[in-house]
Amino acid sequence: MPSLGERQHAFACALLDPERSVPEGLVGPDGRPSRKRFNVYRNNVVVGLTATLKDAFPAVARIVGEEFFLAMGRIYVAIEPPSSPIMLDYGKGFPTFLQSFEPVTSLPYLSDVARIERAWVEAYHSADIAPLEAAAFAKISAMDFPELRVTLHPSWRIVRSAFPALTIWQMNIGDAMPREVDMEAGGEDAFVLRSGTNVEIRSLPPGGADFIEALAEGFTMMEAMKRAMTDERGFDLSSCLSGLMTAHAFIAFDIATAQHSQPRQAS
Known part of the structure; x- marks a missing residue:
């Protein structure tokens, strides 16, 4: 039996x-x-x-x-x-x-398109935590900035692709119309983040994926920037950081050199 x-x-x-x-x-x-x-x-x-x-x-x-x-x-x-x-x-x-x-x-790009879609689902169902506004960083001095550490919103995801997977995804959702894509144009890195109830997917500039992943690992701004600058295509810190703040990607920060510092949380 x-x-x-x-x-x-x-x-x-x-x-x-x-x-x-x-x-x-x-x-x-x-x-x-x-x-x-x-x-x-x-x-x-x-x-x-x-x-x-x-x-x-x-x-x-x-x-x-x-x-x-x-x-x-x-x-x-x-x-x-x-x-x-x-x-x-x-x-x-x-x-x-x-x-x-x-x-x-x-x-060959299909699995990366699927990874973008899976990242969207995971971001949408991630923990609901209020992000910091850009103004929260206004009081950080130029001297302290290199030692700044940030905490990313839990919805963040990065999808790296050797193909223009983000472009292909964008033209195959909603009412978008497929068009010819140059498969030799190089890969794309997608940054996925939920802002409020909306999930946004943005194209990352050269070095952006390395920079964000370094920040997520707890590296300071200076350390993350050094990692991002290994990208042979060049890295623009100002542009990348501005994009992250506009996307409301951060929920807390502290200064690595501050004695007994406490993370600054979103309010």
């Missing part, structure tokens, strides 16, 4: 594999196994999960077409079924799946 755990495992496997028979011991209201009933239920589950994917990755769906996306989604669902009842978490591995999914190898 199979244990409860074994029966549940058999049910889960059969639910996502149309080649499997009705799990042993599973019967309908008449007390008899019914493959037809089980197939209807199985199909509803798969359809529901692929619809969840399509809602989370609308640009990817538009790029490949709805029919192809649904077929691809069914394969993903079979390979990576939900591990949590929280559907927000579902699809986290989809961008990685796309990297090795042979039918889309002709679209």
Whole structure:
């Protein structure tokens, strides 16, 4: 007699594999196994999960077409079924799946577009913390600025791509119209941040991704700037910092050299 755990495992496997028979011991209201009933239920589950994917990755769906996306989604669902009842978490591995999914190898940017969309979902559902206004930094002296450390809003995400993935994403959402993209123009780094209830995705300038990641690791402004300046394309501190403040990317700061300093929080 199979244990409860074994029966549940058999049910889960059969639910996502149309080649499997009705799990042993599973019967309908008449007390008899019914493959037809089980197939209807199985199909509803798969359809529901692929619809969840399509809602989370609308640009990817538009790029490949709805029919192809649904077929691809069914394969993903079979390979990576939900591990949590929280559907927000579902699809986290989809961008990685796309990297090795042979039918889309002709679209090498597709997994990065999916990473942007996943970052959008994560940013939207991140903790709700009020950001600092730009005026909060006005009293920082030029002498203290190099030792300034900041805390980024928890919604921040960076997606680096060797392709113009951000441009491709932007022209495949809403009412935007696809156009020809120069795939040889170089990669793009996207900065994802939620401001209030709106998630914004901005293109980062050269060195911007290195600068932000260094700040997130706890480095001072000077240390983060040095890391960003290793970018051969050049780094503009003023432009990058202005963009971050305009985006309301910071929630606290302190001065690294201050004795017993306390972080300045958003009010």
